[in-house]
Amino acid sequence: MKTGAEQQKNVQDQDLNQLRKVRREKLADLQARGADPFLITKYDVTHHSQQIKDNFEELEGREVSVAGRIMQKRVMGKASFCNIQDLEGNIQSYVARDNIGEDHYKDFKKFDIGDIVGIQGTVFKTKTGEISIHAEKIQLLSKSLQILPEKFHGLTDTDTRYRQRYVDLIMNREVKETFIKRSRILSSIRKYLDGEGFLEVETPMLVANAGGAAARPFETHFNALDEDFKLRISLELYLKRLIVGGMERVYEIGRVFRNEGLDTRHNPEFTLMELYQAYTDYNGMMDLTENLYRHVAQDVLGTTKIVYNGVEMDLGKPFERITMIDAVKKYAGVDWNEVETLEQARALAKEHNVEFEERHKKGDILSLFFEEFAEEHLIQPTFVMDHPIEISPLTKKKPGDPDYVERFEFFMNGWEMANAYSELNDPIDQRERFKAQEELLAQGDEEANTTDEDFLNALEIGMPPTGGIGFGIDRMCMLLTDSAAIRDVLLFPTMKAQGAAKNAANNAAQAATVATSANPVKKAAEKIDFSNIKIEPLFEEMVDFETFAKSDYRAVKILACEAVPKSKKLLKFTLDDGVRKDRVILSGIHEYYEPEELVGKTAIAIVNLPPRKMMGIDSEGMLISAVHEENGREGLNLLMVDDRIPAGAKLY
Numbered sequence: 001m002k003t004g005a006e007q008q009k010n011v012q013d014q015d016l017n018q019l020r021k022v023r024r025e026k027l028a029d030l031q032a033r034g035a036d037p038f039l040i041t042k043y044d045v046t047h048h049s050q051q052i053k054d055n056f057e058e059l060e061g062r063e064v065s066v067a068g069r070i071m072q073k074r075v076m077g078k079a080s081f082c083n084i085q086d087l088e089g090n091i092q093s094y095v096a097r098d099n100i101g102e103d104h105y106k107d108f109k110k111f112d113i114g115d116i117v118g119i120q121g122t123v124f125k126t127k128t129g130e131i132s133i134h135a136e137k138i139q140l141l142s143k144s145l146q147i148l149p150e151k152f153h154g155l156t157d158t159d160t161r162y163r164q165r166y167v168d169l170i171m172n173r174e175v176k177e178t179f180i181k182r183s184r185i186l187s188s189i190r191k192y193l194d195g196e197g198f199l200e201v202e203t204p205m206l207v208a209n210a211g212g213a214a215a216r217p218f219e220t221h222f223n224a225l226d227e228d229f230k231l232r233i234s235l236e237l238y239l240k241r242l243i244v245g246g247m248e249r250v251y252e253i254g255r256v257f258r259n260e261g262l263d264t265r266h267n268p269e270f271t272l273m274e275l276y277q278a279y280t281d282y283n284g285m286m287d288l289t290e291n292l293y294r295h296v297a298q299d300v301l302g303t304t305k306i307v308y309n310g311v312e313m314d315l316g317k318p319f320e321r322i323t324m325i326d327a328v329k330k331y332a333g334v335d336w337n338e339v340e341t342l343e344q345a346r347a348l349a350k351e352h353n354v355e356f357e358e359r360h361k362k363g364d365i366l367s368l369f370f371e372e373f374a375e376e377h378l379i380q381p382t383f384v385m386d387h388p389i390e391i392s393p394l395t396k397k398k399p400g401d402p403d404y405v406e407r408f409e410f411f412m413n414g415w416e417m418a419n420a421y422s423e424l425n426d427p428i429d430q431r432e433r434f435k436a437q438e439e440l441l442a443q444g445d446e447e448a449n450t451t452d453e454d455f456l457n458a459l460e461i462g463m464p465p466t467g468g469i470g471f472g473i474d475r476m477c478m479l480l481t482d483s484a485a486i487r488d489v490l491l492f493p494t495m496k497a498q499g500a501a502k503n504a505a506n507n508a509a510q511a512a513t514v515a516t517s518a519n520p521v522k523k524a525a526e527k528i529d530f531s532n533i534k535i536e537p538l539f540e541e542m543v544d545f546e547t548f549a550k551s552d553y554r555a556v557k558i559l560a561c562e563a564v565p566k567s568k569k570l571l572k573f574t575l576d577d578g579v580r581k582d583r584v585i586l587s588g589i590h591e592y593y594e595p596e597e598l599v600g601k602t603a604i605a606i607v608n609l610p611p612r613k614m615m616g617i618d619s620e621g622m623l624i625s626a627v628h629e630e631n632g633r634e635g636l637n638l639l640m641v642d643d644r645i646p647a648g649a650k651l652y
Contacts, residue, residue: 050088114144158600203238212236215258231257235274251275263562264485271473285420319381332373363388378411420469427459534629552608553651561595578648586619
């Protein structure tokens with residue numbers, strides 16, 4: 001027995017199929033009449049919508065030619081209106097039978113929402129004061145065979161928005177604005193660095209040795225050479241080779257690839273900018289970073305004060321500078337200057353519930369303390385300086401303090417935004433650092449570097465004192481566009497493949513004759529085998545209704561989801577509970593779900609549990625999952641409900 005929702009969906013699917021069938025029939029009719037729009041190769045556009053609106057006084061009464069997608073259409077006998085959308089926005093057109101001719105008007109009435117048209121006519125203002133075009137000619141340039149999302153609800157499903165960015169750009173103007181702004185950010189960065197005498201260069205993406213960062217690479221095989229290669233995880237080692245070659249100021253903006261998880265701040269391919277400047281150190285990199293961020297914000301946004309998720313950050317003030325040791329002392333209450341041995345470090349970690357591994361040294365544990373207690377507090381622009389040598393294999397030691405290096409990380413909004421060094425140019429020291437990395441690799445650290453002999457040879461040729469820095473461009477774009485997730489600033493983020501079965505089904509649906517409501521296609525029900533399932537016994541103890549009613553179960557919308565650093569199990573959810581849009585709940589379900597699968601879904605949570613600290617984060621409730629045992633292994637399904645249920649709806 002099908003539910004009401006299932007029946008309604010079937011009816012909707014049948015309606016959509018019928019509408020698609022009608023559009024294909026319209027195309028076939030046009031083609032039969034020798035009016036195939038897909039044979040048109042060009043259309044002369046003289047103006048865009050916003051240009052006409054901004055220059056109305058100059059253009060009133062003049063002839064213009066525009067092109068775009070029909071987003072609205074009102075047919076009224078002998079005269080109609082349509083609204084078309086182009087790059088800059090949208091504009092209304094008045095289409096009258098007497099002006100364009102009876103045959104063309106008949107064709108116009110058959111146009112659909114989503115069709116792309118060219119309109120030639122004169123600029124005027126309607127009685128209601130709306131700047132419009134009085135059409136003299138209208139031409140169908142491309143037929144839309146699909147149905148756009150309903151205009152009032154738009155395209156809101158997160159997964160569909162990312163997979164079909166082309167529809168997202170059509171339906172959501174703010175999305176297009178975000179990517180226009182991203183382009184301007186990149187242009188502004190280049191303009192600033194070019195003005196400072198830097199050269200933009202390009203280095204290999206396909207490399208034999210993926211070094212320069214702590215990350216697991218993607219691996220591939222090059223058939224022509226019969227050799228294994230990796231996709232680069234960093235830009236560093238090749239750019240330093242150019243410094244050796246005498247190119248004193250270089251930068252590259254390019255894609256790098258890291259075989260890691262997906263969450264709101266991580267994508268396996270992302271845009272990194274690295275730059276290197278000879279004859280300076282990490283202090284010079286701090287000055288450059290501060291000036292660059294200030295320049296880009298002013299250039300793109302017109303202000304040095306930015307707001308992200310309701311929090312204002314001021315790029316106009318001098319950026320704070322603090323050592324990692326002082327940050328841990330400030331936010332964790334632990335003075336690392338008093339920690340002399342690895343045993344002391346481990347004891348402190350256990351005392352403060354900081355998880356560490358057997359291979360971790362004293363400096364590694366200091367870094368773990370910083371990540372656990374300090375990072376989240378670094379909201380305003382802050383340089384965190386002087387990292388332990390164990391986590392910085394390519395950095396110069398601090399003179400007089402060989403346990404630490406001249407390195408900083410730049411933080412905003414609690415996020416690492418950039419990473420910079422006084423670059424190591426001692427080839428003997430560098431070889432020893434590579435050896436230490438090789439040992440970590442042998443111990444199972446998949447992110448450790450391997451020795452790069454050609455890079456060592458370059459250092460032996462001689463590299464001048466050099467400052468270098470890497471910027472996460474995507475995170476910068478997130479902050480400057482107030483975007484909640486990295487996928488919101490990537491045109492085509494990495495998504496799980498739909499699969500061959502789904503693609504085959506789509507192809508079949510396109511090619512097959514569409515079923516009518518009188519002859520619907522029946523979908524075979526999925527058969528699920530529960531024969532090996534074990535469930536927990538039902539509770540024997542009864543609970544009275546009043547006690548049950550004290551638990552506040554609510555529908556919640558998953559606004560964001562990300563993996564919790566240093567935890568293999570925990571996912572951090574940001575939820576809309578109908579009252580707040582920032583409720584945070586942690587759930588140990590990462591084994592069963594990737595974060596990107598859950599964003600945009602509607603789940604059920606208990607919201608009146610007292611906050612519980614997990615990995616240093618307050619978890620404000622509990623998401624409800626269904627747990628069972630299958631073949632001796634625990635299975636879990638997060639309870640997700642119909643997205644039409646509003647946030648905050650209470651369960652009884």
